[in-house]
Amino acid sequence: MNKELIVRSSSDIVDFALLKDGKLIELHKDEEDNNFAVGDIFIAKIRKVIPGLNAAFVNVGYEKDGFLHYHDLGPKLPSLLKFIKRVSTGKLRDYNLKDFPFEKDLDKNGSIANALKSNQSILVQVVKEPISTKGPRISSELSIAGRYIVLVPFSNRISISQKIESQEEKDRLKRLVKSITPKGFGVIIRTVAEGKKVAELDSDLHNLLDRWTAMCKKLYKAHHPTKVLGEMNKASSILRDIFNDSFSGIIVDEEELYIQVKDYVHQIAPKKESIVKFYKNGVPVFEKYGIERQIKTSFGRTVSMARGAYLVIEHTEAMHVIDVNSGNRSNKEKNQEDTALEVNMISAQEIARQLRLRDMGGIIVIDFIDMGRAENRRKLYNYLRDEMKDDKAKHKILPPSKFGLVQITRQRVRPEHNIKTKEENPNSIGGAEIEAPIKVVARIKQDLERILKKDYKKLTLNAHPFIAAFLTKGYPSVRTKWFFEHKKWVKVLPRDAYTYLEYHFYDKDGNKIK
Numbered sequence: 001m002n003k004e005l006i007v008r009s010s011s012d013i014v015d016f017a018l019l020k021d022g023k024l025i026e027l028h029k030d031e032e033d034n035n036f037a038v039g040d041i042f043i044a045k046i047r048k049v050i051p052g053l054n055a056a057f058v059n060v061g062y063e064k065d066g067f068l069h070y071h072d073l074g075p076k077l078p079s080l081l082k083f084i085k086r087v088s089t090g091k092l093r094d095y096n097l098k099d100f101p102f103e104k105d106l107d108k109n110g111s112i113a114n115a116l117k118s119n120q121s122i123l124v125q126v127v128k129e130p131i132s133t134k135g136p137r138i139s140s141e142l143s144i145a146g147r148y149i150v151l152v153p154f155s156n157r158i159s160i161s162q163k164i165e166s167q168e169e170k171d172r173l174k175r176l177v178k179s180i181t182p183k184g185f186g187v188i189i190r191t192v193a194e195g196k197k198v199a200e201l202d203s204d205l206h207n208l209l210d211r212w213t214a215m216c217k218k219l220y221k222a223h224h225p226t227k228v229l230g231e232m233n234k235a236s237s238i239l240r241d242i243f244n245d246s247f248s249g250i251i252v253d254e255e256e257l258y259i260q261v262k263d264y265v266h267q268i269a270p271k272k273e274s275i276v277k278f279y280k281n282g283v284p285v286f287e288k289y290g291i292e293r294q295i296k297t298s299f300g301r302t303v304s305m306a307r308g309a310y311l312v313i314e315h316t317e318a319m320h321v322i323d324v325n326s327g328n329r330s331n332k333e334k335n336q337e338d339t340a341l342e343v344n345m346i347s348a349q350e351i352a353r354q355l356r357l358r359d360m361g362g363i364i365v366i367d368f369i370d371m372g373r374a375e376n377r378r379k380l381y382n383y384l385r386d387e388m389k390d391d392k393a394k395h396k397i398l399p400p401s402k403f404g405l406v407q408i409t410r411q412r413v414r415p416e417h418n419i420k421t422k423e424e425n426p427n428s429i430g431g432a433e434i435e436a437p438i439k440v441v442a443r444i445k446q447d448l449e450r451i452l453k454k455d456y457k458k459l460t461l462n463a464h465p466f467i468a469a470f471l472t473k474g475y476p477s478v479r480t481k482w483f484f485e486h487k488k489w490v491k492v493l494p495r496d497a498y499t500y501l502e503y504h505f506y507d508k509d510g511n512k513i514k
Contacts (some may be wrong), residue, residue: 038129075106084122147268304442380406
């Protein structure tokens with residue numbers, strides 16, 4: 001398994017595409033004006049306490065107030081509020097918590113009215129970016145993420161990632177981290193810390209303590225609201241969270257960003273520094289690596305898959321619904337149950353990819369093709385869980401229900417990716433839209449691969465003139481690429497009478513191939 005990160009930079013937006021064996025699995029966007037990224041910490045004021053919701057609305061500088069629920073206050077809130085007051089007034093200049101007297105923990109079943117009051121200063125961290133008409137979801141339980149560990153002020157707990165399976169390794173890491181963690185701070189040990197030496201963990205810890213100190217220095221007489229600690233740039237934060245030994249390339253098309261990425265990789269994995277490349281080709285980097293094509297064919301209501309199967313993805317206000325269809329796929333050698341299992345397995349892999357790619361969150365309901373055997377349903381469920389193991393977002397998958405539906409809840413911390421896959425209809429006046437040619441061509445290619453299995457001597461494709469031109473113009477044209485791949489020449493005839501999405505294959509006798 002090879003992973004590549006392709007970075008495209010423009011004047012105010014940077015796009016990050018994560019490829020796994022050449023296939024697009026994640027797409028991230030860093031916009032210059034995004035001031036409310038997950039992980040940002042603000043010094044802010046309580047606008048209003050709502051006992052009925054057991055929550056407060058906090059002015060963080062966004063057009064909609066941030067939402068702070070009682071359960072997101074954290075048990076150490078009284079200590080945090082005392083610390084903020086003393087630092088903001090200049091009474092406390094030592095930001096090390098070693099000698100700081102902690103207050104009694106907050107009652108976990110208490111009321112927000114007893115914990116906070118209007119116009120009170122508070123440090124809050126963005127845990128969910130503004131989505132739709134809602135302001136950011138915030139927490140006063142602060143954490144600062146590093147490469148190997150996460151620093152948690154006002155805590156004394158040492159926690160460890162559940163993805164580290166070896167109990168011996170867990171014990172080793174806990175022992176090492178406990179020996180280097182200063183009093184007053186807790187630590188969460190990340191999965192990538194597995195096998196690391198104490199020097200690497202200590203270096204990461206000191207870097208996080210320096211960031212904590214720099215943040216605290218900004219609190220003295222700070223204007224409210226003010227961002228006092230921002231997440232590192234998007235490139236570094238993505239690499240911090242996903243970079244591992246399976247990466248074979250990081251391609252960046254902007255020189256300043258390339259230097260930043262190279263420096264960061266040198267810090268976290270010096271032996272991998274050589275995989276960072278500066279892209280200077282005249283062809284846009286997303287075109288060169290086939291990302292634009294994958295974006296056009298992967299987003300939209302219908303998603304085509306191998307062997308004629310396809311997904312239909314519908315988004316409602318409360319949930320996402322995904323319907324699995326076998327399409328025109330048929331296999332005489334297998335019975336209906338085996339065909340259903342095969343299509344469902346292909347779909348499970350694509351659904352796991354789509355959830356990450358679009359960053360779909362909330363409730364997701366999947367209608368797989370019905371299967372009669374319990375062992376097949378269990379096999380599908382286990383396969384879907386395995387495919388979603390690499391997903392960083394918190395998620396829970398329920399076994400198939402009596403109706404054959406699989407339900408997933410997936411953490412949503414950012415707005416969902418919605419990329420337009422339709423283009424203006426050149427035949428229409430008045431703004432009508434049709435699917436992009438590249439998406440139509442993807443369907444044609446799927447049908448062609450199915451037809452070629454039957455060994456036709458001669459093939460002719462009739463299509464709308466625009467689609468026919470798209471297939472035949474340029475070198476190498478799409479048709480030429482088909483020839484190189486399948487060793488079969490397809491004659492393409494434009495048909496003026498066809499609608500834009502209409503196409504048909506014919507054999508050597510002029511008979512339509514279904």
